Amino acid sequence: MTTKISFRDVVKTYPMREGTFTALDHVSLDIADQEFVTVVGPSGCGKSTLMSMAAGLVEPSAGQVLVDGEPVAGPGPDRGVIFQQYALFPWLTVRKNVEFGLKLADLPAEERRRRAERAIELVGLSDFADALPKTLSGGMKQRCAIARAYAVNPKVLLMDEPFGALDALTRVQLQDQLLHTWSQDQRTVMFITHDVDEAVYLASRVIVMAARPGRVQRIIDVGLPYPRTEEIRLSPEFGRVRNEVWHSVYHQAPAA
Amino acid sequence: MTAISAPQRKTGGGAEGRRPRRSIVLNLVAVVIGLAVWTLLASVGVQGMPGPAEVAARAVELVADGTLAMDALASLRRVLLGFLLGTLLAVPVGFLMGWYATARGLLEPYVQFFRTIPPLAIIPLAIVLMGIGEVPKVFVIFLASFLSSVVATFQGVVDVDKTLINAARVLGASDRTIFLKVVVPASTPFILVGMRVGLGSAWGTLVAAELIAAQEGLGFRMQQAQLYYDLSTIFVGLIAIGVLGLLMDRLLLLAERRLTDWQERR
Ligand SMILES: Nc1ncnc2c1ncn2[C@@H]1O[C@H](COP(=O)(O)OP(=O)(O)O)[C@@H](O)[C@H]1O
Numbered sequence A: 001m002t003t004k005i006s007f008r009d010v011v012k013t014y015p016m017r018e019g020t021f022t023a024l025d026h027v028s029l030d031i032a033d034q035e036f037v038t039v040v041g042p043s044g045c046g047k048s049t050l051m052s053m054a055a056g057l058v059e060p061s062a063g064q065v066l067v068d069g070e071p072v073a074g075p076g077p078d079r080g081v082i083f084q085q086y087a088l089f090p091w092l093t094v095r096k097n098v099e100f101g102l103k104l105a106d107l108p109a110e111e112r113r114r115r116a117e118r119a120i121e122l123v124g125l126s127d128f129a130d131a132l133p134k135t136l137s138g139g140m141k142q143r144c145a146i147a148r149a150y151a152v153n154p155k156v157l158l159m160d161e162p163f164g165a166l167d168a169l170t171r172v173q174l175q176d177q178l179l180h181t182w183s184q185d186q187r188t189v190m191f192i193t194h195d196v197d198e199a200v201y202l203a204s205r206v207i208v209m210a211a212r213p214g215r216v217q218r219i220i221d222v223g224l225p226y227p228r229t230e231e232i233r234l235s236p237e238f239g240r241v242r243n244e245v246w247h248s249v250y251h252q253a254p255a256a
Numbered sequence B: 001m002t003a004i005s006a007p008q009r010k011t012g013g014g015a016e017g018r019r020p021r022r023s024i025v026l027n028l029v030a031v032v033i034g035l036a037v038w039t040l041l042a043s044v045g046v047q048g049m050p051g052p053a054e055v056a057a058r059a060v061e062l063v064a065d066g067t068l069a070m071d072a073l074a075s076l077r078r079v080l081l082g083f084l085l086g087t088l089l090a091v092p093v094g095f096l097m098g099w100y101a102t103a104r105g106l107l108e109p110y111v112q113f114f115r116t117i118p119p120l121a122i123i124p125l126a127i128v129l130m131g132i133g134e135v136p137k138v139f140v141i142f143l144a145s146f147l148s149s150v151v152a153t154f155q156g157v158v159d160v161d162k163t164l165i166n167a168a169r170v171l172g173a174s175d176r177t178i179f180l181k182v183v184v185p186a187s188t189p190f191i192l193v194g195m196r197v198g199l200g201s202a203w204g205t206l207v208a209a210e211l212i213a214a215q216e217g218l219g220f221r222m223q224q225a226q227l228y229y230d231l232s233t234i235f236v237g238l239i240a241i242g243v244l245g246l247l248m249d250r251l252l253l254l255a256e257r258r259l260t261d262w263q264e265r266r
């Protein structure tokens, strides 16, 4: 298996009034091509910072972030990012939002329309293609954001607590939909969440992080087969992994 | 001019936009009571105070001989010219200040300083430097609308949601695209609110500028009337100023609603 995303000894510090604040302290992590990993940890442990580095939105203070063996130099359409706050352009319809990235890629109008259509259909928003974001529910907004990312066909999906603001039911639907799409196109997914159940249900590996300073605490292999089903979600094996993740998130030893 | 709401909030009316009939009835009742109180004050003999009937009669005269239309047009022409020039310059300058830290550093001290000076206070200087023709009047209005629009535009650019910018960047947008496709539309609501404030302060400034030196205009007419204790004409002038100001504000509000219909309103 080839490595898709590689964090090597990554440090991120922010200047403070006195001294510096260490948001990430020597984080090393490899994510394999076509792998689905989730990242959990207490808030402030640097999950978003880590992901933003892979996205090219934040630069490491030290160390390297590689995608396909190349150091990340800024954002690019090969890495799709999905934000918790949806980040839809509120003045554009669903279709125009989805076409945004395609226009930047200079695709001809015909092709653009086709690909947007397909992405919108994939997330089940066809009936709302011409609606403005303000008329959509939270779940539909996030579907639209996902369609916008899918449309440019990125090799990597970086998702920062994308379902964090949604109700439990919608959340489960979107999880299943995400896994279904992933099983077909096998993109590499780095998915941040604060929900232990979600972390275990989606991932083949769960990265547990710790705070102050932000670091990788443990990496837990889920070891459950795909496709994930309700049966798996309710199985004793799932429960065991869930307990293990829970423990390492909520009973973290203080930093040495 | 009516109060200006923050761009996120909705002005007046119910959540559905339409005013309920009840509130219109109450508005009418308020107007009738106001007229009654006015009539009462005039009839108990507040020194020289004309009643509504007298003022209405004077208004009819002023409309009939074309004076009111001429004055209103003169005032509107000045205001619209100054307002257009001010806004036209304010929007690019505001964008520049919001987008480039260097431009902000250079321009902000001036903008913030001149903003604290009421435009009216500039009138003496403008008259000395530019004479008593149209130029100083238009200039003062220009300044008033420029200052409020520039601050609103600049604030709008600074306040653009960073996640929207990041969302565009990760889709491959260049700085230029981000500016044109994200920053400009996202700050439109702020700009329109700034324009409304600007128009309000332009209108107020204009009338005062006309009080000082003019040959026509609503402010000039009231100034003349003052010399002859012609209170009815002053009242007509005041009402015309109020009505025109309200109309312009409503027009801009309408444009604002149209152009920013995409906003989530809570
Ligand atoms: N631009 C910044 N300046 C200063 N501190 C920051 C900045 N961005 C993030 N931090 C700090 O870094 C830490 C990690 O942030 P973040 O990656 O958002 O954590 P998480 O996503 O796990 O909640 C937090 O303590 C946060 O306050």
Ligand SMILES: [Mg+2]
Binding pocket: A047, A048, A049, A160
């Ligand atoms: Mg976060």
